[in-house]
Amino acid sequence: MKIAFYGSSLLSTYWNGAATYYRGLLRELAGRGHQVVFYEPDAFDRQKHRDIDPPDWAEVVVYDATPDALAYVVGEAAYADVVVKASGVGVFDDLLLAGTMAAAAPRAVKIFWDVDAPATLAEITPAPDHPLRRALPDLDLVLTYGGGPPVIAAYEAVGARVCRPIYNGLDPTTHHPVAPAARYACDLNFLANRLPDRERRVEQFFIEAAARLPDHRFLLGGSGWDDKPLPANIARLGHIGADQHNAFNGSPRAVLNVARDSMAQVGFSPATRVFEAAGAGGCLITDAWEGLELFLAPGEEVLVARDGQDVAEHLASLSVERAHQIGEAARRRILAEHTYARRGAEVDTLLRRAFDLKRERSLT
Known part of the structure; x- marks a missing residue:
């Protein structure tokens, strides 16, 4: 298709x-015989x-952020078997x-x-006239980056016919162990863009630690x-390109997720x-959230923190040997259960x- x-x-x-989520999934779909055209402004x-x-x-069409260019790429949807509009363009x-x-x-x-999805639902749930709310009944599927049962229930409650989470995963050809890089050597690193709905938690978990x-x-x-x-x-360190993520994730004693x-x-x-940190063999410390055990086992494949004090205590007692053991255990689990090959098969x-x-409906 x-x-x-x-x-x-x-x-x-x-x-x-x-970007890496799109790359992992769409590469797998292309490998399953689909023709992918990605439109980005x-x-x-x-x-x-x-x-x-x-x-x-994939064919990538980069269009100018102008009304005329928008009209052209919108018209291209008429020639597709599957039309996907992602959030946050x-x-x-x-x-x-x-x-x-x-x-x-x-x-x-x-x-x-x-x-x-959680942010989108917070925006559209109290707004019946929101453009997405109006569009939902005519869509065949809503797919989400995550969210589990709460997001499924919330989307279907506001009009989605079918909602299915498609979780992040690992592309082992892209994210994998590499030799440590001296410039990324440290006790703990954190990689994320500064956003209003993340900053307070970064202060709490990373800066406080x-x-x-x-x-x-x-x-x-x-x-x-x-x-x-x-x-x-x-x-x-500023922006770190995807080609540096393996070294960034594999060089420190531990990697933080917030x-x-x-x-x-x-x-x-x-x-x-x-998934990228685990794929590189990094020892991950993450903030606590419901459903974590579906992906990694706390204490064995990941360390879990409730706040910056927990992060600091994990680091203070974390030997290089144990960090390596946790990172390798996480890598084995992710390779066995959470690759983009599996996610791609699900989407296909x-x-x-x-x-x-x-x-079938058109024939009846």
Whole structure:
């Protein structure tokens, strides 16, 4: 099937944490015989910070952030068997949703793919006239980055026909162990862009832990942190390209994951960083959230913290040997149960079932 996918960016992770998620899933779908065309706007300097060239498994159409360019790419939806509008494109989101779904052929499977479902639901649930709320009854599927049973129930309560979480995963050809890099050596690192609904938790889990351990070295990667007051033992690295993630995740004693507010509250939403760090053999310390044990076993494959004090206590007692054991255990679990190959197979089944169902309905 031909898939027209309208998202933030496939080529750049710059202010775009969903990029590796899109890459892992769409590469698998292409490997299963689907023709993928990814439409992304030239916006937010992402094209100046590309991590990859256009891959051989997808056609990438970069369009200007103008009404004329929007009209052209919207019209392209008419030629697809599957039309996907992702959340958080950042340019003309409502117009993209309405336009692509209106342009889609009657036979086409129409999907909204939400990479921040808890935040989206908080916005649309009290707003019956929200463009997405109005669109939901006509969509064949809502797929989400995570969220588990709470997100399924919430989406179906506001009009989605079918909602299915498609969790992050690991592409072992992209994220894997590499030799440690001296520039990334530290006791604990954290990689995330500075966002309003994450900053308080970063202060609580990362900055507080650093303040409690002044003799330990911490590294902070990601965009937006330049003017953030930090303890002297935290070094800022700025944006770190995807080609550096393996070294960044495999060089420190431990790697920190901190969920955004909404995802921490809902649970069942492991970030890409969880799988990428595990794939590189990193010892992960994560904030606590419901559903974690579905992905990694606390105390054996991941260390769990309730606050910065817990993070500091984990670090203070964490030997290099134990960190290695935890990282390797996590890597084995993720490779066995949580690869993008598995996620791609799940999406492939959903697409083919939805397409066959539409065809059957058209014949009756």
